[in-house]
Amino acid sequence: MKNFYLSTPIYYVNAKPHLGHAYTSILADSLCRFHQLKGEKTFLVTGSDEHGDKIVKAAEKEKLDVKTFTDNISQAFKDILPKLGVNNSAFVRTSSEKHKKCVQEFLQKVYDKGDIYFGEYGGHYCYGCERFYTEKELLADGTCPQHLVKPEYISEKNYFFKMSKYQDWLVKHIEENPDFIRPERYRNEVLSMLNSGDLEDLCISRPKSRLSWGIELPFDNNYVCYVWFDALLSYISALGGEKGQAFNEFWNNAEHLVAKDILKPHAIFWACMLKSAELPIYKHLNVHGYWLVRDTKMSKSLGNVVAPLDMIDKYGLATFRYFLLREMHFGSDASFSIEALVSRRNADLANDLGNLFSRVLAMNAKYFGSVLPQKVVDGELELELASLAKNSFQNFQTMFENLRFSNALEALWELVRALNKYIDSAAPWVLHKAQEIPRLGTVIYTLLEYMRKISLHLWAVMPETAEEMLSLLGVKFDINQVNLEAEIESFGSLQVGSHLAANCNLFPRIDVVKPDNSIGSIGSTGSTGSTGKTKANKEKKVANVQSETLKSTESYLDFSDFQKLDLRIGTILEAEQHPNADKLLCFKIDVGEESTRQIVSGIAEFFNPKDLVGKQVVVLTNLPPRKLRGVESQGMILTAAYSNNENKEVLSLLTAMEHIKSGAKIS
Secondary structure (H helix, E strand, C coil), X not given: CCEEEEEEEEEECCCCCCHHHHHHHHHHHHHHHHHHHCCCXXXXXXXXXXXXXXXXXXXXXXXXXXXXXHHHHHXXXXXXXXXXXXXXXXXXXXXXXXXXXXXXXXXXXXXXXXXXXXXXXXXXXXXXXXXXXXXXXXXXXXCXXXXXXXXXXXXXXXXXXXXXXXXXXXHHHHHHCCCCEECHHHHHHHHHHHHCCCCCCEECEEECCCCCCCCEEXXXXXXXXXXXXHHHCHHHHCCCCCCXXXXXXXXXXXXXXXXXXXXXXXXXXXXXXXXXXXXXXXXXXXXXXXXXXXXXXXXXXXXXXXXXXXXXXXXXXXXXXHHHHHHCCCCCCEECCHHHHHHXXXXXXXXXXXXXXXXXXXXXXXXXXXXXXXXXXXXXXXXXXXXXXXXXXXHHXXXXXXXXXXXXXXXXXXXXXXXXXXXXXXXXXXXXHCCXXXXXXXXXXXXXXXXXXXXXXXXXXXXXXXXXXXXXXXXXXXXXXXXXXXXXXXXXXCCCCCECCCCCCCCCCEEECCCCCCCCCEEECCCCCCCHHHHHHHXXXXXXXXXXXXXXXXXXXXXXXXXXXXXXXXEEEEEEEXXXXXXXXXXXXXXXXXXCEEEEECCCCCCCHHHHCCCEEEEECCCCCEEECCEEECCEECEEEEECCCCCEEEEECCCCCCCCCCCECC
């Protein structure tokens, strides 16, 4: 049996869990469940990172001692896991004695090898990141690229890890193992870091005179271990240390799942640490993007942090987990909004999947008394469906394993939608009226068997609901009886004559009762127990929204307002990816002025920047300058959005019919 080991980051306990933590944990759980469906033994590690400056400051702010503060927040991270449907194998606390012992043994091993030395260092220290930055790593204005504040310059004596010793080895390892860091964009980013100059040695200690909350160095108790050197070792301490049985069983198939802001510590620090200690290097580093709210990274100061349990309470765990995996393309940023979540639920889960189950179970109850009928002979429709289903399951499994979760679910939904179309084409009601019972039985059995297969695949994403779906089909889920790869080719596991549910209501539709300008109010249709006053309030809100919509459509723009817009033809001279945002592109555009305009536009997911150089676009030039993720934008590129024949959103740049002089005014 193949084993699969996966870790989330060890979450920093300076604040309570938010959407980003929930996404990583749910993603890790789903990936482990997928490997379980393939018959593999899995080990999922998560936990809390409890040392460092930020923890001390957060505890002081709450007027608590550090131990009490970390106990409280760590427990909050531990308690949320079952509510997210996460079935972890271990929860590590870096303040535990077991972890402390593992860290000190590792430090002593690397020290004895001669890879740790004492020296003096001066650098730009960001308390938010808890690390030193070089001049080259800071933004042009001298600020930290993550927190956009100027780090404090600190000079002090510390211990250093000879990380530079392993630079050439790491470059070679990454180049010889193309999937070591996934997706490829982050592999290229790490290679760029390594090839842009000499890799500096890593400061791995903090003097106890400045920071006492940490793990003492085993060779000098006047210093505590740097939080990153400490935290990364949790991936080994979770397995009982490098001498533990679990380490021997799982470490050779180790993978890590992290957000892109902690790419460098995992891709460079951790790999070099393992090489120094002569331990096997992890198999994959899997890197995901940020969840944005109104195109901005979540922040307590901005008040746009999404509380995952609130979302689950309102919309259900299955909807929440499905949305996170379906909405974000792994590696890129994604936007979270209530409208998007409700839209996914209504379209994919209610209209497609829920409707399929409801229709088929009701027809089986009506035509066969909820007893599973016999499948007789396939017709042309069944043969076409079998080919599509095979591709759907194959694509789902291949893409899910390779972290293309959104694409995997879309592949599965091709079959879900095809089954709904199959019902319309096969027309069971016509067959029943014509008393073509053998053919009717074939149609109903075909539908139910594919519904069983879909439910099995969805167990990785929404386990409780998938088990409920299987139960509706008369199947008791047993992970030890599942062979997901065999489901691609096999057919006919449902037992003829077994009793199935007569009806279901898996995903009732949800109505948005006001626009999602913030994390807005949502109501569920058909809910029971509402008072007349609540219902009246809801109806009043809906009426207000409809009234505002009517007013807006009846309002007209005065021509003088239009004249205020300075619209010009611009020629794109340069285009590149924004350094700090996946969805943004940065442009240099000639709009007929002495100097070029710098414009930032959120169109990265639709265009390759190289393809846009030389293109002419319509530019709104008299907007006030605005900084987008640290880069100033001096205008707006106009685009048009529409849905293509495959119902996918497409973006088109507005331009002129022929090439004209840059700066030409539009009137």
